[in-house]
Amino acid sequence: MPDGPAISLEGLSKRFADGPLVLDDISLTASNGEIISIVGPSGCGKSTLLRLIAKLIPATSGEIHHSGNNINPAFIFQDATLLPWANVLENIAVPARLKGISKSKRLDTASKWANVVGLNDVLNYYPRQLSGGMKMRVSIARALSQSPNLLLLDEPFGALDAITRNRLNEDLLRLHDESRWTAFFVTHSVTEAVFLSNRIIIMNNNPGSVAAIIENTLPFPRDCRTRESIEFQQRVAEATARLHQVLSS
């Protein structure tokens, strides 16, 4: 499978109707199959930025370019946005259903993805029977079942406990190894950002803008032992210091 597209944002600005400027002149690039983390105070326009990149909403000015033919984006939200009346399998198959793919075919694909994210035992469970971590796995499977080449994650693990969150981070990197999508990952956790990404974008408030970009040279592959390494701890400490410095100035 080819790597996800390279994406470049050039002077992206966004204003909703005649409200204040939400995003001001954002320029940054993601190379093929890169994972970029975005951190910043709440309300600085991170979700809006992801929506712009997914072309869910139009930019007020500026442009988004990408390599390759088409971008096929998938979104993963903090709230897993599962349909409460559909079981795990049907939830994973929602995008396929919306595309009009036949029932047997879409449930087939869905069960394959349920398997990949470790949900084989709960295929017939309904969302209210699932833990937060399992819901998020359904959401991940639903997104990946569409073979996206661009993944937009909006604080996906923010509501989960640390252990579940770490596990999902590791799974995400494993899945990325297989499919190499390009990803933008919004998070409040510097640890998570350091673990997952090649670069960390720090955003500023009022209007939202890029305050700093941290290159993260922590080598791949990364797995659960990476977190125990001194190097990892150092990167986290450095990134945290940088974040505080940028946001207090």
Next chain:
Amino acid sequence: MMNRLSSPRIILPGLTGVLIIIFWYAIKYRWNIHDFILPSPHQILWAFTDEWSTLLRATWITFLGAGSGFLASVIIGFTMSLALVSSKWLRYGVYPFILFMQMIPIIATAAIIVILFDVGLQSVAIIAFLIGFFPVVASTLQGLLSVPEGQLEMFRLYKASPIQELFLLRVPNSLPFFFTGTKIAATLAVIGSVTGEIFAGSTNGSGGLGFMIMIYKSELKIDALYAATLVCCLLGFIFVSIVLYLKSLALRDWHESTLSGQD
């Protein structure tokens, strides 16, 4: 586990029933109330056996009026909600009137409909329909409109058509609301048709429960009047039970309200 859960839910209402009957007798004999005003429970029971065939026929007629009106209110109400959610202009234009019409007292509705459509089953059914229609529309519309923003956005991301958004997202989301409205409509359908029968009177010489209540009152068969009233309650209860049963079938797997036994 089911047994432990359900047994107090049968015993306790039974106990309340027994207490009510004891009170009834106590009040009647303490103040020596005349049978024309407050008959004893056992007299009402005898009235049941005396008037058995009349009451059964009256119940059937009321059932026809309430049932057809109720069905119409559910079907037309649901369709109306789909139309209202699909067109903002229609919603803005019509919805305030739907809220407004809900405020008309049942008795006024009944009087007006009988003037418009003459006495008979058709008027009773129309009253039952009108009275159930507005709660069905009001609740269903609320359910159709209250889809969480995240789910809507997810559907848009995966390029759902407006029809898909309506039938795969809004309609299932509205089901619990729809059943709430339907439950109200079921109760009101019986109350509405009995009220209607009091105005609309008999059809071909045989009237529904409301009509019989009028007759018993004029004949001073007070125990039978109480019996007929009791049957009205029973009929309403059956209507609501059917709705709750259908609700539990439809929402069995996913909705909290079917688990905790709130109803």
